[in-house]
Amino acid sequence: MLWRPQNLSYVYSMENSKTENQQVFEKIAVAVAFSPRIEAILAQAKELQNIFNSHLLFIHVGEHTLQQEQYLTHLLHRFGLDLPDNKIVWDKGEPVEAILAICQKEHIDLLVAGALEKESILKYVMGSVARKLSRRVKCSMLMLTEPSIKPNGFKNIVVEGTDHSKTENTISVAIALAKAYRAQELNIIQESDPAKLAIIRSDELLEHEAEQHKDKIQKEEDEKIEEILRCSDCGELQIKLKRIEGKPGYVITQFARENAADLLVLNSPDRKMNILDRVFPHDIEHALADLPCNLLIVNPKQDEEDSIVQ
C-alpha cells in the first residue's frame, strides 16, 4: 500500500531541514574502538553531524596512550570533526558500563557504534560490547554494520509499524532521516503474529467471526499508522505500508534483508534484555542475532517517554 501525503506543497530544502533535524539528535556520542573501521565510523559521524547539526562526543574506554590521542586528533582533523563543540572523553573500566554512564551524564540523544552483522553463538549469547549497549542504552543507538569512508546516506529504509506506544516516535524519526538523506524508499512494516492469529482462530469461533476479529484488530492498527502519518510532515517522501505475517522482529529483519535495505529502524526494547531473551528470542533480538543492515534503535527522549507513559 502506498501512502500519499495530503500536503504535497511542502518543498524540501537542506537549509530548513537543518533546523528541524536538529531536534532529532542534538547530541551524538560515537564509541571509538581503534578498530580497522574507525575511519569509516568517523566519516559516518561527520555525515550525521552535517545532517542533524549535532554536537559530537567521542568516547574511548580502555588504554589511553599518547599515540592513540595523536592518532584520534589526526583523524578528527582529517574528517573535519575537530570543532570546538565536539568533545573527546577518555575513560577506563568496563566498556559497556562506562559508555552507558557517559551517555546518561552527557544527555546523549544518539549513540553510534560499529557492529558485526553476525557473531559466533557463544559471543552472541554472552553479548558483545555493541550488542550489550543496544540492549541497555537509554538513548537511541545506531549500529553500523558496514560503515563507509565515503558515506552515501540511507536510501532504502525499513521501519517498524508495530501497534505500540513508541511506534509514533520511531516512525517520525525514520521520516526525518528519510527526508534528510533523500531516501528513495521508506517501508513501514506491520507484523501480524501468527501465534496471536492462531489464538483468535481457536476452536470456539465461526470462520466469519474469526475473520471479523482479525479484520477489526488489523483495521485498528492500520488506522493508528495512518493517523501517525497524517500528523507527520512527510514532504514528498513516498511511504509504503506493508503487512506481513510472521513473528514480530523476525519478519521485519527478513524483509530488510530481502529488500537490501540499508537502514532498519526499530523501537527500543521496553525493558532491559537479558540472556533469556537471547535463548528465547523475540522482537528486536531477532534483528540483533543477525543484523540485516545498519540498525537504528529509537529510544524516545525522556520527556517524550514520559508523555508516552502517560
Added chain:
Amino acid sequence: MSKLAHNEVISLILSIGMMLIIARLFGEMFRKFRMPLVVGELIAGVLLGPSLLGRYYPEISGIIFSTGTNVSIAMSGITSISVIMLLFVAGMEVDLSLIRSQGSTAVKTSFVGLIIPFALGYFFASNFYNLFGDNNANDVLVFSLFIGTAMSISALPVIARTLMDLGIFKTRIGMIIIAAAMFDDLVGWILFSVVLGMMKGAVGHNFIFTFGLTILYAAIMLTVGRILINKAIPWAQKNFSWPGGFLSISLGLAFLGAAFTEYIGIHAIFGAFIVGIAFGDSVHLTEKTREIVQQFVTNIFAPLFFVSIGFKVNFVNNFNLEITALVLGLAIACKLIGASLGALWGGLKLNEALAVGFGMNARGAMEIILALLALQAKLISEQLFVAIVIMAVVTSIMAGPALALLLKLKPTVLENENK
C-alpha cells in the same frame, strides 16, 4: 495376534462416528449460548452415557459407546492418542516470546497466580484431606500435590475467547493475561507430570529425581530441540508436500516425545506438550499451518476425548454437593487471590487486577484432561473427578461476565453485526 471381531469393528467405527456427530451437535448448541464447545461435548457424553440415557436405555447407550472388552481397549487407545495430540496443540499455543516480551507484570502475575493457588490447594488437601471424599488414602502427599496443581492451571482458549469478546485481546491487560496463562500452563503441566511420575513409583517415588528429569527434558527440548526444529522446518517445507508434511513430522515428533517421557517415568502428555511448544515457537510456522494442525486435532480427537468422559463416569451417582462446593470455592478463591495479587504486584489497578484474576480463573479443557488422567491413575475418586469437571465448566462460563463487569465493558458488537 488377537484382533477385533467383525461385530467389534463395526461397533468401534459406529461409536466413533456417532460420538463425533453428537459432540458436534451439542458443542454447536452450547456455542450459540457463547459457551465453550468443550462444555457441550462434555454434556453430550453425560446425557448419553450412564448418567442419564444409559441408566434407562443401556442398549441404546451401548450402541453409541460400546462397553465390550476389546472395543473398550481400542477406544481407550484412541482417547490416549487424543489426549497426547490435545496437549501437543496446547503446547503450540504457548508462545515463549510473548511471555518474555510481556516482562515483569506477566511474570509476577503468573508466578503469584501459580504459587498461591498451588500452596493453598496443597495446604487444604493435606490438612483437610477427608473433605475431598474417599481418594487414594495411601498417598496424601501426591494427592495434595495434585490438588495444588489442579488449582493453579488455567485454560488459554477460553481466556482468549473471553478477551476477544470483550475487545481487550490486544490491550496491555489482555496480553498480560494471555502471557500469564501460557506460563501457568507450562509450569502447571511440569508439576502435574512430576505428580504422575511420582504416582507410578517406577522412579522410586523420588520427587527430586522425577522433577530433575522433567526439567532436564523440558530444558533440552526448549533450547537445542527448539533450535533444531526451527532449522528443520524450512528444509521440510522445501522437500515435503506442505502442510501435509508438517502434519506428519510434527505429530510424529509429538508421539516420539510422548513415548520418551513415558519411558523415563514422566507421563506421555508432557513429552507431546513440550514438543508442541518447540514447534509453536518456530519463526517459520505460518498461521495456515498452525490452523490445519489445530483444526485437525480439536475437531476430531478432542470431541472423542470429551464425549468419552461422560461415558466413563456416572455424573449423577457421583455428584456430591459438599465436595463440588469445596472444589469450586477453593478454586475460585485460590486463583482470584493469587492472580489478582500478582497483577497488583505487577502494577495494575485493583479492578484490572481482579479482572486478571477472573480471566485466569477459567480452567476449561485443560483442567478436565488433568482430572481424567488423575482418575485413570487412581489418584482421585469419581466424586472428586465430577467435582473438578463441574468446577472447570463453571469457572469457564463465569470468566466473561465477571471480566465485563469489572472492566465495565460490553461484549463486542459482533453479535449485533451478525443480526
